[in-house]
Amino acid sequence: MSKRLVVIGGVAAGMSAAAKAKRTDPELEVIAFEKSHYVSYGACGLPYYLAGWIDDVEKLVARTPEKFKQQGVTALVRHEVVEVDYEGRRVKVANLNEGREFWQPFDHLVISTGARPLLPRIDGIHQPGVFTLRQLEDGQALLSALHRSRRAVIVGAGYVGLEVAEAFRARGKQVTIVELAERVMPAADPEVSAIVREELSRNGVQVVTGTEVESFTGLSRVQAVQTSAFEIPADLVLLATGIRPNVKLATSIGVQTGPTGAIAVDEQLRTNLEGVWAAGDVAESTHLITGNPYWMPLGDVANKHGRTAGTVIGGGRASFKGVVGSSITKIFDLAVALTGLGESAAKEAGFDAKSVWIKSADRAHYYPEPHPFYVKLVYEAASGRLLGAQMVGHRNDALRIDVIAALLHRGGTIEDLRALDLAYAPPFSPVWDPLLVAANQAR
Amino acid sequence: MSKRLVVIGGVAAGMSAAAKAKRTDPELEVIAFEKSHYVSYGACGLPYYLAGWIDDVEKLVARTPEKFKQQGVTALVRHEVVEVDYEGRRVKVANLNEGREFWQPFDHLVISTGARPLLPRIDGIHQPGVFTLRQLEDGQALLSALHRSRRAVIVGAGYVGLEVAEAFRARGKQVTIVELAERVMPAADPEVSAIVREELSRNGVQVVTGTEVESFTGLSRVQAVQTSAFEIPADLVLLATGIRPNVKLATSIGVQTGPTGAIAVDEQLRTNLEGVWAAGDVAESTHLITGNPYWMPLGDVANKHGRTAGTVIGGGRASFKGVVGSSITKIFDLAVALTGLGESAAKEAGFDAKSVWIKSADRAHYYPEPHPFYVKLVYEAASGRLLGAQMVGHRNDALRIDVIAALLHRGGTIEDLRALDLAYAPPFSPVWDPLLVAANQAR
Numbered sequence: 001m002s003k004r005l006v007v008i009g010g011v012a013a014g015m016s017a018a019a020k021a022k023r024t025d026p027e028l029e030v031i032a033f034e035k036s037h038y039v040s041y042g043a044c045g046l047p048y049y050l051a052g053w054i055d056d057v058e059k060l061v062a063r064t065p066e067k068f069k070q071q072g073v074t075a076l077v078r079h080e081v082v083e084v085d086y087e088g089r090r091v092k093v094a095n096l097n098e099g100r101e102f103w104q105p106f107d108h109l110v111i112s113t114g115a116r117p118l119l120p121r122i123d124g125i126h127q128p129g130v131f132t133l134r135q136l137e138d139g140q141a142l143l144s145a146l147h148r149s150r151r152a153v154i155v156g157a158g159y160v161g162l163e164v165a166e167a168f169r170a171r172g173k174q175v176t177i178v179e180l181a182e183r184v185m186p187a188a189d190p191e192v193s194a195i196v197r198e199e200l201s202r203n204g205v206q207v208v209t210g211t212e213v214e215s216f217t218g219l220s221r222v223q224a225v226q227t228s229a230f231e232i233p234a235d236l237v238l239l240a241t242g243i244r245p246n247v248k249l250a251t252s253i254g255v256q257t258g259p260t261g262a263i264a265v266d267e268q269l270r271t272n273l274e275g276v277w278a279a280g281d282v283a284e285s286t287h288l289i290t291g292n293p294y295w296m297p298l299g300d301v302a303n304k305h306g307r308t309a310g311t312v313i314g315g316g317r318a319s320f321k322g323v324v325g326s327s328i329t330k331i332f333d334l335a336v337a338l339t340g341l342g343e344s345a346a347k348e349a350g351f352d353a354k355s356v357w358i359k360s361a362d363r364a365h366y367y368p369e370p371h372p373f374y375v376k377l378v379y380e381a382a383s384g385r386l387l388g389a390q391m392v393g394h395r396n397d398a399l400r401i402d403v404i405a406a407l408l409h410r411g412g413t414i415e416d417l418r419a420l421d422l423a424y425a426p427p428f429s430p431v432w433d434p435l436l437v438a439a440n441q442a443r
Numbered sequence: 444m445s446k447r448l449v450v451i452g453g454v455a456a457g458m459s460a461a462a463k464a465k466r467t468d469p470e471l472e473v474i475a476f477e478k479s480h481y482v483s484y485g486a487c488g489l490p491y492y493l494a495g496w497i498d499d500v501e502k503l504v505a506r507t508p509e510k511f512k513q514q515g516v517t518a519l520v521r522h523e524v525v526e527v528d529y530e531g532r533r534v535k536v537a538n539l540n541e542g543r544e545f546w547q548p549f550d551h552l553v554i555s556t557g558a559r560p561l562l563p564r565i566d567g568i569h570q571p572g573v574f575t576l577r578q579l580e581d582g583q584a585l586l587s588a589l590h591r592s593r594r595a596v597i598v599g600a601g602y603v604g605l606e607v608a609e610a611f612r613a614r615g616k617q618v619t620i621v622e623l624a625e626r627v628m629p630a631a632d633p634e635v636s637a638i639v640r641e642e643l644s645r646n647g648v649q650v651v652t653g654t655e656v657e658s659f660t661g662l663s664r665v666q667a668v669q670t671s672a673f674e675i676p677a678d679l680v681l682l683a684t685g686i687r688p689n690v691k692l693a694t695s696i697g698v699q700t701g702p703t704g705a706i707a708v709d710e711q712l713r714t715n716l717e718g719v720w721a722a723g724d725v726a727e728s729t730h731l732i733t734g735n736p737y738w739m740p741l742g743d744v745a746n747k748h749g750r751t752a753g754t755v756i757g758g759g760r761a762s763f764k765g766v767v768g769s770s771i772t773k774i775f776d777l778a779v780a781l782t783g784l785g786e787s788a789a790k791e792a793g794f795d796a797k798s799v800w801i802k803s804a805d806r807a808h809y810y811p812e813p814h815p816f817y818v819k820l821v822y823e824a825a826s827g828r829l830l831g832a833q834m835v836g837h838r839n840d841a842l843r844i845d846v847i848a849a850l851l852h853r854g855g856t857i858e859d860l861r862a863l864d865l866a867y868a869p870p871f872s873p874v875w876d877p878l879l880v881a882a883n884q885a886r
Contacts, residue, residue, distance in 0.1 A: 012874070045809050045869045059809040288864075299874050300867035321862050328866035337866050362839070366488050366502040396805070396839045399872075402865045406849040409863055419764050420852055421731075422845045423771035423780050424743035426488045429842075431455070431742050 002027040005313055006091055006106035008081045008249065010034030011041060012299050013280025014112035015063065016306025017313065018073045021108075024314025030073045031104065033093055035080035036135050039065060044299050046139040047160070050146065051167035057136050057143075084109070086253040086273060108275055108313045111255065111263065112306065113246040115281040115297050120155075120241050123215035129222035130237045133160060142238065146171060149236035153177075153225045155213050157184035159329050161240035162196070165205045166332055176206040176232050178225065183209055187327075188390055189342045191357050191376060195392050196331055203332045208232075243297060245282045258284045260295035267319040269309040277313065279305035286322030289340050289387055289408060290349045296323050324408040325388070328398055337401035340388025340408045343378050352381045356442040360434035362397045364426035373397055375438040377404070377414065384414040384442070391434075400435055414442045445470040448756055449534055449549035451524040451692065453477030454484060455742050456723025457555035458506065459749025460756065461516045464551075467757025473516045474547065476536055478523035479578050482508060487742045489582040490603070493589065494610035500579045500586075527552070529696040529716060551718055551756045554698065554706065555749065556689040558724040558740050563598075563684050566658035572665035573680045576603060585681065589614060592679035596620075596668045598656050600627035602772050604683035605639070608648045609775055619649040619675050621668065626652055630770075632785045634800050634819060635833050639774055646775045651675075686740060688725045701727045703738035710762040712752035720756065722748035729765030731852060732783050732830055733792045739766050767851040768831070771841055780844035783831025783851045786821050795824045799885040803877035805840045807869035816840055818881040820847070820857065827857040827885070834877075843878055857885045 005021050007014045010032040018032045032039065038061055045060040054060065065075040076093075082101070083092035090105045117132035119125060129149075131142045146152070152168045154161045157179035168175045177184065177200070183193035184200065184207060200207050208227075215226045216237060225232040245262040247255075256272045258264035263271055263278035267286075271278050280302035287294035304320055311318035328337040340346075346353035357376045363369075371394035378388040389404035407416055418439040424431060432440070448464050450457045453475040461475045475482065481504055488503040497503065508518040519536075525544070526535035533548045560575035562568060574585045589595070595611045597604045600622035611618045620627065620643070626636035627643065627650060643650050651670075658669045659680060668675040688705040690698075698714045698721065701707035706714055706721035710729075714721050723745035730737035747763055754761035771780040783789075789796035800819045806812075814837035821831040832847035850859055861882040867874060875883070 042807055042809065042869065042874060044867075044874075045807055048810060048869060053811050054809050062808065298867065300865070300876070303874050323864040326864045326866040328868045328871050330868060330870045335871065339864070339866065364485055364488055365505065366485065366497050367491060368496050396871055397842070399840070399842055399866065400845065402843065402863070402876075402878075403845045403849050405864055405866065406846050406855070409859065410853050410855070412849075412853065416852065420845070421766040421769045421782070421848055422743070423769040423782065423842065423848065424487075424741065425771045425773060426485065426491060427773045428771050428778065428839055431485060431487075431746050433743070433845075435845075 002029055003107040004029040004031065004105065005108040005110065006104055007032035007110040007112060008091065009112040009114055009280070010039035010075050011043070011112070011114060011280070012302035013306035014110060015040040015068070015075065016303045017110045017112065017277070017279055017310035018075070019068065019071060020307045020310025021314040022071060022073050024311050024316045026072065028314060032073065032075045033079040033081050034075065034077050035096065036137060037077050038136050039068070039075045039077055041136055042299060043134060043136070046133055046136070047163035047167045049139050050143055050164060051170040057139055060136060081249065084249060084253045086276070109277065110309055110313070111250045111271070111276065111278045111282060112280040113249055113282045115243040115245050117239060118242040118244050119239065122213050124217055124222065125239070127216060127218060127222055128220065129218065129235060130216055130239065132239050133164065134243070145236055146173065150174060151234050152236040152238065153232050153234040154238045154240055156240035156242065157207070157209070158187065158240060158242065161238070162331050163329060164238055164240060165200065166203070169203055169205060176208060178211050178213055178227065178232070179207070179209045180212050181209060185336065188336065188338055189344070189376060191374070192336060192390050192392055195374065196334065196336060199332050199334045245295065245297070247282060250278060250282070258293040260284050260293050262295045264293065267321060268312045269305055269320065277309040279309045285320070288322045288324050294323060294325070296325065298327065324405050326401060326405045328401060333394060335393050335395055335398035337391045337398040339401050339405045340386065341378060342388055342390065346378050346387045351387055353378050353387055354381045355379070356438050358434065358438045358441055360437050361430055362394055363428060364430055367426045373434045375434050377438045377442055379414050379442060386412050386414060386417065403435060414439050445472055446550040447472040447474065447548065448551040448553065449547055450475035450553040450555060451534065452555040452557055452723070453482035453518050453520070454486070454555070454557060454723070455745035456749035457553060458483040458511070458518065459746045460553045460555065460720070460722055460753035461518070462511065462514060463750045463753025464757040465514060465516050467754050467759045469515065471757060475516065475518045476522040476524050477518065477520050478539065479580060480520050481579050482511070482518045482520055484579055485742060486577065486579070489576055489579070490606035490610045492582050493586055493607060494613040500583055503579060524692065527692060527696045529719070552720065553752055553756070554693045554714070554719065554721045554725060555723040556692055556725045558686040558688050560682060561685040561687050562682065565656050567660055567665065568682070570659060570661060570665055571663065572661065572678060573659055573682065575682050576607065577686070588679055589616065593617060594677050595679045595681065596675050596677040597681045597683055599683035599685065600650070600652070601630065601683060601685065604681070605774050606772060607681055607683065608643065609646070612646055612648060619651060621654050621656055621670065621675070622650070622652045623655050624652060628779065631779065631781055631833055632787070632819060634817070635779060635835055638817065638835050639777065639779060642775050642777045688738065688740070690725060693721060693725070701736040703727050703736050705738045707736065710764060711755045712748055712763060720752040722752045728763070731765045731767050737766060737768070739768065741770065767848050769844060769848045771844060776837060778836050778838055778841035780834045780841040782844050782848045783829065784821060785831060785833065789821050789830045794830055796821050796830055797824045798822070799881050801877065801881045801884055803880050804873055805837055806871060807873055810869045816877045818877050820881050820885055822857050822885060829855050829857060829860065846878060857882050
C-alpha cells in the first residue's frame with residue numbers, strides 16, 4: 001500500500017515539499033492543509049500589492065489547489081491542523097468552512113507552519129486600525145483600510161516596514177516610520193542605514209529612530225501613536241516589529257527547537273522525531289560562516305527547505321547545507337543587499353573582523369545617467385577571509401551581492417575576490433568593477 | 444640614482460602600469476609615450492559616443508597628461524616609439540608633432556602597444572567611406588562621416604559590430620550587418636545568437652549571415668558592398684572583423700609571443716627579456732579553465748595587467764593569475780554575458796561537456812514588467828564541474844554571470860551552484876533565482 005504524506009501549512013515550504021515529494025515518488029499520497037484561504041503564495045509580494053503595482057492579491061498565488069490536484073497533490077485551504085497525535089500517526093484537522101473536525105492519518109509529516117507577527121506590548125494594540133502583514137488576507141484588510149486613510153504610521157524599520165513605507169507613499173499617503181533602534185534597517189551596518197534613511201527622506205517618508213511606541217490611542221479606532229516624547233496622529237498603523245516561528249504544534253509532540261526558537265533540523269530537514277520534517281519559516285538553517293543555527297525566514301530559503309524535504313520523503317537524495325544570509329530589498333530607487341555577517345555581527349561572533357567601505361558607480365564614468373554604488377566588505381584581518389558584504393545600488397546592480405555569496409560558500413578571501421574576472425562593459429560597470437575597487441582597497 | 448620606467452603605448456594597460464609604478468615607488472621616473480592624441484581612454488565607450496549618448500569624445504579620457512603630471516608621471520601624446528635598442532636600454536621616439544626623433548633611455552620597459560583592426564583581403568577596402576574603429580580619432584572620423592550617411596554596412600557581427608549597429612540605429616541610419624559565420628555573435632553559443640538576432644531585427648537592423656564580402660565598390664568613395672550573391676548599397680562601411688596584437692616592436696628585440704600571437708608573459712607580466720614587461724591587448728593571459736594561454740583584449744583585463752606590472756616594477760608584490768573569459772555587452776534592451784567556455788569550445792578543449800539551457804524571468808511572476816532571462820550552463824558530465832555559462836537578460840540582470848565567474852575561479856560544480864544562498868526579493872528575481880533553476884535542471 002502506498003504511503004501518505006501530510007503537510008501542515010501550505011505556503012512556500014509546505015507546497016514545495018508536497019509537490020516535490022509527489023514528483024519524486026508518484027505512488028505517494030500527498031495532502032496539504034492550509035488554514036488560510038490560499039496556498040502557495042508569495043507573501044513577499046504583499047508590499048507591491050499595497051502599492052497598487054499588482055491589482056489582485058490572488059496574483060501572488062503561484063499555484064492553486066486545482067493546479068496541485070492535476071499534479072496529484074491534495075491541497076485543502078481553510079483546513080487547520082489543531083492537534084497532532086504522533087504515536088497514532090494522525091492529525092486532527094478543523095474544516096474552518098464547515099466547522100467540523102476529522103482525523104487524518106499520515107506516514108510522513110511535514111511541519112511548515114511558518115511564522116507570525118511578533119506583537120510588542122503596547123497599550124491599544126488590538127484596536128481597529130492597527131494591522132500586521134503576513135498573509136494575503138492581512139494584505140486585503142490593510143489595503144481596504146489604507147484607501148480610507150490619510151496618515152499612516154509604521155512601527156519598525158526592517159524590510160517589511162521599509163517596503164510598506166514605499167507602498168504607502170505610492171498611494172500618496174503621509175507616512176511616518178517609528179523605529180526603536182537608533183537607525184533604520186538595523187540588520188545592516190550604519191553606513192548602509194544612513195543611505196537608506198536619506199532615500200526615505202528624499203521620498204517624503206518621515207523617520208523617527210531611537211523611539212519607543214508607548215501606546216496607540218483613539219476612540220473607536222486608532223487616532224494617534226504615543227511615544228514618551230510626542231504624539232503622531234495616525235488613522236492607520238502597521239506593526240512591522242518582527243516575526244516569530246509557529247512552533248507550538250510541533251513542540252506539543254516533542255519536536256525540538258534550537259537556540260533561535262525555530263525547529264532544529266538536519267540537512268534533510270528532519271526533526272528529532274522519526275517521520276517528522278520541518279521546513280520553511282518554522283525551521284532553522286545552519287549559518288555557513290559561523291556554523292551556528294540561524295533563523296532565516298525568507299521565501300527562497302523556504303522553497304529550498306521544502307524541495308529538499310520533499311525529495312527525501314519521496315525517496316530521493318538531497319541536502320540543504322545552510323545559508324550565508326543573503327538578502328536584497330528595494331527601497332524606492334535603491335536596492336540594498338546583504339550577505340554574510342555585518343561588521344558588528346562578525347565581531348560578536350568572535351572574528352577579528354576588518355572592513356572596507358567604498359563608493360563607486362554602476363557604469364563607466366562617461367556613460368550617461370550614472371548612479372552611485374556602495375560596497376562594504378567585512379573580512380578576517382589575518383587571513384583576509386571574507387565574512388560578509390553589504391551593498392547599495394540602483395535597482396538590479398545590487399545583485400552583485402551574489403558574487404560575494406558565492407565566495408562565502410567556499411571560504412573565499414579578499415585575494416580571491418581581487419583575482420576575479422568579472423564581466424565588464426561601459427553600460428554595466430566601471431572598468432574596475434565596484435567589487436574589485438573594494439577588494440583592492442582592503443588592507 | 445633613481446630608475447626610469449618607459450611605457451610604450453599610453454592607453455589602459457600602459458597608463459595603469461605607469462601610475463601604479465609611480466605610486467608604488469615614488470622615486471621612480473616614469474615616462475609614457477602614446478602615438479595618438481590621447482592617453483588613458485576607454486575605447487570601449489566609442490559605440491556610445493557614435494550613438495550620441497556621449498557628446499564629446501574627450502569624455503572617454505579617464506585622465507589627461509596634465510593629471511598624470513600632477514602624479515609625477517610624464518605622458519607624451521603624439522610620440523611614437525619607432526625602435527627599441529634593448530642592449531642599449533633605450534627607445535627611439537618620434538615626436539609626431541615636430542617631426543623629430545630622439546633616444547630615450549630606460550631601466551624598465553612596459554610594452555603596451557595594444558591591438559589593431561584586422562583588415563580582411565577585400566577589394567576596395569582602402570577607399571574613402573570604409574572605416575575601422577579602434578582609437579578615439581577613428582571614432583571622430585567615423586561620426587563625421589556618419590552624419591553625412593544614410594545607409595551603413597557593418598562587416599562582422601562580433602561585439603564591436605553589434606554595439607555599433609545599435610549606435611547607428613540610434614542615429615536613425617539604415618544598418619545592415621554582414622557576417623561570415625552562420626550566426627551573429629559567433630563567440631556565443633547558437634541559443635544566444637538566435638536571441639540576439641531577434642533583438643537586432645526587432646530594432647530594424649538587417650542581418651546577413653554566412654556571407655562573405657567580396658568587394659567594396661564605388662567611384663570616389665564606397666557606394667556598395669558586394670557579396671557573391673548580391674549587392675548592398677552603402678555610403679558608409681565599418682569593418683569590425685576582429686583585431687590583432689601589435690607585437691612587431693616587441694618581436695623586433697626578441698620578445699616571444701605565445702600560441703595566440705600575443706606576447707607571452709608570466710604572472711607578473713614579465714616577458715622573456717629581463718626588464719621588459721608586456722601588458723594589455725598586446726599580451727596573453729592564462730585561461731583558468733583550460734590552463735592554456737588565451738588572448739583577451741578587453742579594457743578591464745588591460746587595467747589589471749597594467750596594475751600588476753606597475754606594482755611589480757615599483758618593487759611591490761602582485762600577480763595576475765589569469766582570466767575565465769567573462770564579458771558582457773549591451774545590445775539594445777538586451778544584455779548578453781558570457782564566462783568560461785561555450786559548449787563547443789569546451790568540447791574542443793577536450794572536456795566531456797554537457798549543458799542546460801533554461802528560460803526564466805528577471806523577477807517574481809507577479810511583479811510588473813517582467814523580462815525573460817536565459818541561462819546556459821556548460822559543465823563536465825562526470826564531475827559536474829562548471830566550465831562556462833552564457834546569459835541573456837534585460838539590462839543589468841546579466842551581471843549574474845559574475846556568480847558563475849566566481850565559481851569558475853575556484854573549480855565550482857553544479858552542486859555548488861545549487862547550494863548557493865542567492866539574494867531574493869520579488870523585484871529582483873523569481874523565488875528560484877534563474878541560476879538555481881538552471882542548476883536544478885542540470886542532469
